[in-house]
Amino acid sequence: MSQLRIAVIVGSLSKQSINRQLGQGLAALMQDKADFEFIDISHLPVYNRDFDNTPDFKPFDDLKPQIRGCNGVLFVTPEYNRSIPASLKNVLDGLSRPYGQSVWAGLPAAVIGSSPGAAATAMAQQHLRNVLVSLDMPTLPQPEGFVRWSDTLLDADGKISQGSHDFLVKYMTRFLDWVQLHQKR
Template sequence: MSKLKIGMVVGSNSKQSINRKLAEGLARLIQDQADVTFIDIGHLPLYNRDFDGTPEFKPFDELKAQVRNCDGLLFITPEHNRSIPAPLKNALDGLSRPYGQAAWNGIPAAVIGTSPGGPATSMAQQHLRNVFVFLDMPTMQQPEGFVRWSDDLIDAQGNIGPASHDFLNKYMSHFLAWVRKHPKQ
């Protein structure tokens, strides 16, 4: 069986993002089973429907091609004010336009995230799942990935630390199985 093509979308633009660190650690967990591409959303302009069909829409079109090349998508997101970070919502909206030409349709997805707080990124993940329903993305429901950040979550080499390794390895195994079970349409 050929390797799956997995796109990882990090909901934060911060260079110090703990969610980016988590995403890189998760990518290492599956590097023998999947080819991982990071879908960079940081350069996108603020979406405006007046862009549809104009040169200003080009950054969205370029990302659409990258997304459509994926067998599955993993969204790794922080929580901003109990919801989805603005750059992530902007990317979801822009790549769903113009109407009828969404890049997301039918691609299996999962969501995970980390935060120092107790509930981690649970509210952002729930809001993101609601958006996925509209975008027609079959979304893995279990296991959920509410990961509390600690300094030992990721080791100095960028690997998942021992305290979380088994859970996150299982999470990623479930995600890859989900993608295989729900081939994109």
């Protein structure tokens, strides 16, 4: 099989997002094992079922080939008020529509996120996992990716620093193995 292609969807729209930085660090960490494609969700309108099969659905339709061209999805999410950001829920909902045309079904996924707080993004990740089950996405069960953000998580070049390196290599290796395991034969 050729090298895996992984879609990376960052829940935060902030250009300085610590979760975007984490996602970029993870992609750099595993660049010799997979190709990582960051999916831009910032331009999507708020999904409304009235969009189905209309020109208003075009921004979602345009993203579908990008997702379909990937073997798995890495969700990197912050936690907003103990849940996932609206932008992340929006892309999940929009790309699951119209009914019967979801890009998500069967696509393996992993969930990780970072926050300076002690619980990192535990509640957001649990909510996201519940949504992914309903979308029929086999989601990496272990290890869980609760990453406490600190100024030393990444080095000056944006690479994962030694303190978290071993755990994050293990996490990403397990995820890529999970993706490989769930490829359609």
